[in-house]
Amino acid sequence: MIKAGSRVLVDDYGRPDSGQIASLVDQIAGLHQNGYEVVFVSSGAIAAGVQALGWPHRPVSLPDLQMAAAVGQGVLLNFYSEQLARHKCRLGQVLLTHADLNDRVRHLNARNTIMAMLRNRVIPVVNENDVVAVDEIRFGDNDLLAAMAATLVDADLLVLLTTSNGLFRTEDGRLTERIPQLDDVTDETLEMAQGKGSSWSSGGMASKLQSADKANKAGTPVIIANGHQDNVLERLLQGEDLGTLISSPVSRQKLKARKKWIAFFHRPQGSIYVDEGAGRAIIKKGYSLLPVGVQRTEGKFRAGALVNIRDSTGKTIARGLTSYDREDIERIKGKRSADVPFILGDRHHVEVIHRDNMVILAK
Numbered sequence: 001m002i003k004a005g006s007r008v009l010v011d012d013y014g015r016p017d018s019g020q021i022a023s024l025v026d027q028i029a030g031l032h033q034n035g036y037e038v039v040f041v042s043s044g045a046i047a048a049g050v051q052a053l054g055w056p057h058r059p060v061s062l063p064d065l066q067m068a069a070a071v072g073q074g075v076l077l078n079f080y081s082e083q084l085a086r087h088k089c090r091l092g093q094v095l096l097t098h099a100d101l102n103d104r105v106r107h108l109n110a111r112n113t114i115m116a117m118l119r120n121r122v123i124p125v126v127n128e129n130d131v132v133a134v135d136e137i138r139f140g141d142n143d144l145l146a147a148m149a150a151t152l153v154d155a156d157l158l159v160l161l162t163t164s165n166g167l168f169r170t171e172d173g174r175l176t177e178r179i180p181q182l183d184d185v186t187d188e189t190l191e192m193a194q195g196k197g198s199s200w201s202s203g204g205m206a207s208k209l210q211s212a213d214k215a216n217k218a219g220t221p222v223i224i225a226n227g228h229q230d231n232v233l234e235r236l237l238q239g240e241d242l243g244t245l246i247s248s249p250v251s252r253q254k255l256k257a258r259k260k261w262i263a264f265f266h267r268p269q270g271s272i273y274v275d276e277g278a279g280r281a282i283i284k285k286g287y288s289l290l291p292v293g294v295q296r297t298e299g300k301f302r303a304g305a306l307v308n309i310r311d312s313t314g315k316t317i318a319r320g321l322t323s324y325d326r327e328d329i330e331r332i333k334g335k336r337s338a339d340v341p342f343i344l345g346d347r348h349h350v351e352v353i354h355r356d357n358m359v360i361l362a363k
Contacts, residue, residue: 001155001220002028003041003146007163008227010047014058016076020228022083024161027233028123029087036237037118039153040091041126041146042080048072069130080125092122095129101148101265111152118153143211151218151264158215159236160208161227166244167192167205181245185213212246217361218264222246263319263359266306270299270326271316272352279311282318283362288351289320291340294333297326309353311362320358323349 004024011017021044032038046065049072050058059065077093084091094114100106117124126149128142143160150158169176170192182189193205205224212222225232225243236242274282278293289309301307302325309318322329329352332340340348 001039001041001146001150001153001158002161002233003142003159004043004161004227005142005163006043006047008161009042009044014047015051016044016048016079018079021079024227025080025083026087027231029084029089031233031237032089032121032123033087039114039118039124039126039149039155040080041142041149042076043127043142045069045072045076045127045130048075051075066131073127073130077125084123090122091125092117094124094126096126096145096149097129097132098148098265098267100129101152102267104261107152107261107265114149114153141207141211143207144214147211147215147218147220147222148265150215150220150222151260155215155220158212158220158222159233160212160222160224161232162205162208162224163226163228164205164224165226165229165242166224167209179244180241181247183247185209185216185246209246214264216246218260259359262306262321262357263361266319268299268308268319269305270297270301271308271310272297272322272329273310273312273314274317275312279309279317282309282358283360286355286360288355289353289358290337290350291329291332291335291352292337294329294352296333297329299326301326303328307353309358315362317362318358318360320353322353323357324352 008024009016009021028038028040046058046068049068049070052071052075053068055068059068073093073095077091081091094110096110100110114124114126126145128145146158146160149155165178167179167182167189169179190206190209193209208224212224215222223236223243223245225236229235229242232242272289273295274289274293275295278289281287281293282289295312299307301322303323305322306319307322308316309320310316324332328344332343335343337350340350
């Protein structure tokens with residue numbers, strides 16, 4: 001899977017750079033013709049729409065941004081289609097919101113559609129459905145969209161193309177040396193991230209690292225590389241040392257599809273804090289969360305919602321779908337399972353979160 005950020009696709013004035021886009025499309029077509037299954041996550045719709053509408057700058061209001069995206073999607077897709085046609089390649093557009101992937105049925109429909117396109121040698125071009133997306137259902141930026149799309153289709157590799165040569169170490173606020181490989185994204189790593197995007201992009205290096213971490217935890221290695229480097233995609237796939245590779249440890253177990261859906265496609269609606277014994281039982285033994293191990297709750301959530309499971313220090317050790325509303329958990333926290341029927345009545349569950357509805361995130 002390949003994601004190109006806005007700054008890779010536009011010039012210094014925020015206008016789509018036709019030469020750069022054509023070069024990138026040529027590379028994608030080359031990979032496609034060599035037998036690779038390529039999914040392309042494209043930014044730049046708003047910039048293309050702003051140019052097409054003749055506006056002097058990117059708008060601020062959500063309706064204007066959505067209108068620019070609606071116009072720009074057509075402009076970009078037409079350009080991609082024309083460029084790919086030169087190589088006898090065909091594309092298909094896939095527009096998603098976070099709500100599409102959060103809902104299990106729509107999630108599976110999106111996956112099945114993309115997989116069908118790949119089987120039929122159609123290149124999926126993925127973008128957020130900005131026209132209908134609002135804050136509650138937005139991905140936030142296309143780095144996260146790319147990570148979730150890579151997880152959706154079990155991608156073997158995610159390449160995040162930006163204008164940086166990867167992640168660099170910093171010293172006294174200055175970039176010193178490129179970091180060729182990371183085994184994990186830590187708080188220290190995020191502190192090294194420089195920049196927060198530009199007026200034409202919503203992401204930045206921190207966004208890329210956080211998104212790479214999500215894809216990496218789901219089993220997909222990620223490379224952050226400079227999209228302006230000549231023939232960067234072929235060189236990366238030939239093993240050339242470019243950018244920064246965030247690689248999944250060999251020992252990291254591949255999650256089943258439903259567990260991936262639980263872990264990475266929901267937004268947690270609250271948290272359940274557990275004691276040391278419960279935390280150890282969950283991490284080391286894969287046990288369910290019982291009422292006796294619960295210390296306190298946080299947030300507003302109903303039964304069936306996704307919640308973070310945190311240890312006493314606040315670290316998220318797992319995520320899961322809760323069997324109870326928050327109010328009921330507060331009533332039974334710290335209690336033995338045998339006592340729960342006397343508190344809640346006959347309609348109760350033994351587990352607060354069953355292990356089949358839980359994904360462990362801590363090591």
